[in-house]
Amino acid sequence: MIEVHGLVKAFGLKPILRGVDLNVAEGEFVALVGPNGAGKTTLLRILASLSRPTAGEVRVGGHRLPARASEARMILGVVSHQPLLYGDLTAEENLRFYGRMYGIPDLDQRLAQVLKTVGLWPRRRDLVREFSRGMQQRLSIGRAILHDPQVMLFDEPHTGLDQEASAMLDELLRQVAARGRTVLMTSHDLSRASDLAERIDILSKGVIAGTYKRGELGPGELPEIYREVTHA
Amino acid sequence: MPDVASLPGALGVSPGLSFGSRLRGYLRAIGAVIWKDLAAELRSRELLGGMLVFALLVILIFNFALELDVRTRQTVTSGVLWATFAFAGTLGLNRSMAIEKDRGCLDGLLLAPVDRSALYFGKMLGNLTFMLIVEAIVLPTYSVLYNTNLFNPGLVLVILLGSIGYVVVGTLLSAMAVQARTRDVLLPILLFPVILPVLIAAVKASNGYLQGLEAADILPWLNLLIVFDVIFTAAAFMVFEYVVDE
Numbered sequence: 472m473i474e475v476h477g478l479v480k481a482f483g484l485k486p487i488l489r490g491v492d493l494n495v496a497e498g499e500f501v502a503l504v505g506p507n508g509a510g511k512t513t514l515l516r517i518l519a520s521l522s523r524p525t526a527g528e529v530r531v532g533g534h535r536l537p538a539r540a541s542e543a544r545m546i547l548g549v550v551s552h553q554p555l556l557y558g559d560l561t562a563e564e565n566l567r568f569y570g571r572m573y574g575i576p577d578l579d580q581r582l583a584q585v586l587k588t589v590g591l592w593p594r595r596r597d598l599v600r601e602f603s604r605g606m607q608q609r610l611s612i613g614r615a616i617l618h619d620p621q622v623m624l625f626d627e628p629h630t631g632l633d634q635e636a637s638a639m640l641d642e643l644l645r646q647v648a649a650r651g652r653t654v655l656m657t658s659h660d661l662s663r664a665s666d667l668a669e670r671i672d673i674l675s676k677g678v679i680a681g682t683y684k685r686g687e688l689g690p691g692e693l694p695e696i697y698r699e700v701t702h703a
Numbered sequence: 704m705p706d707v708a709s710l711p712g713a714l715g716v717s718p719g720l721s722f723g724s725r726l727r728g729y730l731r732a733i734g735a736v737i738w739k740d741l742a743a744e745l746r747s748r749e750l751l752g753g754m755l756v757f758a759l760l761v762i763l764i765f766n767f768a769l770e771l772d773v774r775t776r777q778t779v780t781s782g783v784l785w786a787t788f789a790f791a792g793t794l795g796l797n798r799s800m801a802i803e804k805d806r807g808c809l810d811g812l813l814l815a816p817v818d819r820s821a822l823y824f825g826k827m828l829g830n831l832t833f834m835l836i837v838e839a840i841v842l843p844t845y846s847v848l849y850n851t852n853l854f855n856p857g858l859v860l861v862i863l864l865g866s867i868g869y870v871v872v873g874t875l876l877s878a879m880a881v882q883a884r885t886r887d888v889l890l891p892i893l894l895f896p897v898i899l900p901v902l903i904a905a906v907k908a909s910n911g912y913l914q915g916l917e918a919a920d921i922l923p924w925l926n927l928l929i930v931f932d933v934i935f936t937a938a939a940f941m942v943f944e945y946v947v948d949e
Binding site for chain 2: 544545547555556560568569573574
């Protein structure tokens with residue numbers, strides 16, 4: 472579903488990604504971990520068609536980026552650490568706006584369905600700026616799944632959340648993945664990544680430095696491998 | 704759950720759809736952006752409030768600074784009006800794009816499967832609406848303070864054409880400036896040299912109508928405004944995607 476070959480991205484003369492190869496199969500949940508500055512967010516922004524690759528080949532759902540970006544965006548849902556929501560609109564108005572942008576039929580019915588899924592139906596008429604960070608992140612997931620995308624990209628979705636909100640978000644992520652969607656999530660939290668994802672890829676110094684299946688890792692083995700790979 | 708493949712896309716998306724459905728999708732996206740800007744502004748009143756207070760202060764300051772007789776007042780009216788609109792407009796343009804950038808909403812817009820020019824036209828028409836609302840309040844206030852009759856259909860036409868030209872360029876440049884940390888300073892520096900032809904033509908044409916000049920004397924300035932509006936609308940349609948690209 473996601474195919475990346477020899478991806479290079481440089482900002483000016485500074486290379487961020489130095490030849491990334493990554494494949495995520497349909498329905499797979501992959502966590503991308505790595506230290507700050509490894510290029511996780513840059514990679515996700517390229518997959519989301521928000522940034523153009525300097526070199527290499529990127530395909531999402533078979534659509535090559537950036538040439539077929541519009542088609543790829545139809546099947547993509549993106550949740551970042553920023554909510555991408557308007558504080559002066561209510562939860563319902565925010566979703567209604569995005570629903571119109573995606574041309575979703577039977578929008579009222581779909582809005583109700585999504586707001587109930589993310590547990591914000593009773594707060595649908597409240598302004599988003601009055602929401603806690605956890606509620607904003609839940610609504611952000613609602614925004615991302617509104618058009619029922621096949622591929623979900625999560626960029627450090629737990630940033631700034633307390634324990635309770637993080638646990639609620641984990642449950643929501645499991646629900647999202649359980650519907651057979653392909654999920655790629657970046658994270659700093661190794662235990663959470665290994666708990667949620669089937670596969671963990673380590674991005675270090677602009678390349679995928681290691682790929683590990685959850686079943687292959689022993690208890691407490693991931694932090695050790697991570698240290699070795701990122702300090703190599 | 705809706706079948707994603709059946710979602711009607713906008714222009715540039717879902718090549719299998721007819722031109723009519725793609726056009727409807729395009730117009731729907733423009734409408735959605737305008738609705739979102741108006742609904743948010745109706746609640747916060749940050750953008751209109753700022754523009755209006757600034758515009759009224761400017762004409763008040765000019766009123767006390769230029770203690771002129773009625774005849775001389777008529778000759779400075781168009782200059783004062785357009786200086787007021789231009790400065791207040793910059794505040795509005797900056798704020799309108801900052802709202803998109805501050806909470807990452809610009810990314811949310813860019814993620815939508817619509818031709819990016821639809822986002823531009825939505826933002827541009829929203830900005831034009833705010834500009835026209837401010838002008839509709841400033842004109843009668845100016846008339847009272849300066850004891851000058853501004854209710855002239857010709858002047859209204861010039862204000863409409865001049866505002867379109869200002870907002871067409873301003874929306875494009877504010878999308879460019881918003882990426883910079885110094886966006887508040889950068890926008891006027893980028894904007895004013897480019898819209899100079901609009902301001903000159905608008906001041907000359909407004910003055911012509913207020914002085915009661917012949918249509919033949921005003922027409923060249925009106926033509927310049929129309930040509931500027933058409934050329935820069937086409938240019939913005941073509942380059943907006945590259946302006947917002949990373």
